[in-house]
Amino acid sequence: MKVQELAAQAGLKTFNSPGDREIKGVYISDMVSDIIGIGEGLLLVTLQTHKNLIAAANLVDVSGIVFARGKAPAEDVVALADKAGISLLGFPSDTWTLAKKLYEMGIR
Amino acid sequence: MQPKIAPATCSHHWAMVNQRGGFLVVEGCFHCRNRISFFSEEPVPPVDDYREGDHFWSHLGSFQASKFDLRCEKCGAEVAIPDVMALLLCLKCNPDCGVYKAGNTPENRKAWVYVALCAHTSHAGGACVSNTGLEALNAYFNQDLHDPSKKILIVPCRLRPFVDTCEGVVLADVGLTDLY
Numbered sequence: 621m622k623v624q625e626l627a628a629q630a631g632l633k634t635f636n637s638p639g640d641r642e643i644k645g646v647y648i649s650d651m652v653s654d655i656i657g658i659g660e661g662l663l664l665v666t667l668q669t670h671k672n673l674i675a676a677a678n679l680v681d682v683s684g685i686v687f688a689r690g691k692a693p694a695e696d697v698v699a700l701a702d703k704a705g706i707s708l709l710g711f712p713s714d715t716w717t718l719a720k721k722l723y724e725m726g727i728r
Numbered sequence: 729m730q731p732k733i734a735p736a737t738c739s740h741h742w743a744m745v746n747q748r749g750g751f752l753v754v755e756g757c758f759h760c761r762n763r764i765s766f767f768s769e770e771p772v773p774p775v776d777d778y779r780e781g782d783h784f785w786s787h788l789g790s791f792q793a794s795k796f797d798l799r800c801e802k803c804g805a806e807v808a809i810p811d812v813m814a815l816l817l818c819l820k821c822n823p824d825c826g827v828y829k830a831g832n833t834p835e836n837r838k839a840w841v842y843v844a845l846c847a848h849t850s851h852a853g854g855a856c857v858s859n860t861g862l863e864a865l866n867a868y869f870n871q872d873l874h875d876p877s878k879k880i881l882i883v884p885c886r887l888r889p890f891v892d893t894c895e896g897v898v899l900a901d902v903g904l905t906d907l908y
Contacts, residue, residue, distance in 0.1 A: 653793045
């Protein structure tokens with residue numbers, strides 16, 4: 621499944637739409653120092669909305685980022701994500717609810 | 729499983745190993761104005777001021793970070809990266825900076841430049857991250873990139889002329905342990 625299809629099906633808010641990449645899996649973390657070790661193409665689910673996170677996500681080439689619990693990135697964070705071609709999405713409820721939803725949609 | 733390829737002939741595929749969490753601690757000497765960094769694996773990073781020869785080191789900040797080594801999944805070759813404290817994304821703030829210039833060559837125009845930060849932040853003694861570590865980091869972060877227009881370039885922090893004016897984004901958990 622691609623990022624834009626996921627956003628439409630799961631009713632996720634889109635903060636930008638720089639591209640539409642294939643989602644190879646999901647990784648949930650709020651630590652930048654943890655994210656730098658993940659594989660490429662994963663959808664990153666997090667509560668963090670700062671620039672450091674985008675810098676790490678770009679380094680490991682994520683397919684997109686979903687901010688849970690209604691968190692929203694600042695304009696300069698969106699601008700950096702645009703430049704890096706990283707889709708930023710939002711989910712109003714908690715991370716666990718999102719994780720269940722993604723699993724039910726077949727993203728494993 | 730035993731590796732079947734000799735390291736000398738192997739086209740390595742690197743994986744992170746020996747990952748350990750801790751804190752990137754930055755200290756400054758008010759006497760010489762140099763900066764140093766180190767990685768602390770203590771649950772609470774040290775914040776004490778201390779004297780070391782002519783230096784009077786004061787704590788400037790601590791950020792959650794992680795260190796790791798790289799091991800080839802094919803041949804088992806391992807590259808220890810003890811001298812890299814953290815990585816920093818260059819935001820191209822200063823055209824005179826060596827990091828900016830490294831990313832501004834024809835072959836690196838589309839590269840995202842990350843700076844490998846060593847412990848000797850001000851490079852008073854000339855030491856910085858090893859070339860072996862840099863080569864392995866560049867290979868690791870580029871090996872699975874499928875977008876031909878994207879490249880990751882990791883350069884040593886000795887290319888930065890000034891530490892205090894650098895606008896880069898450090899890949900550490902800045903503010904994660906702060907209370908709001």
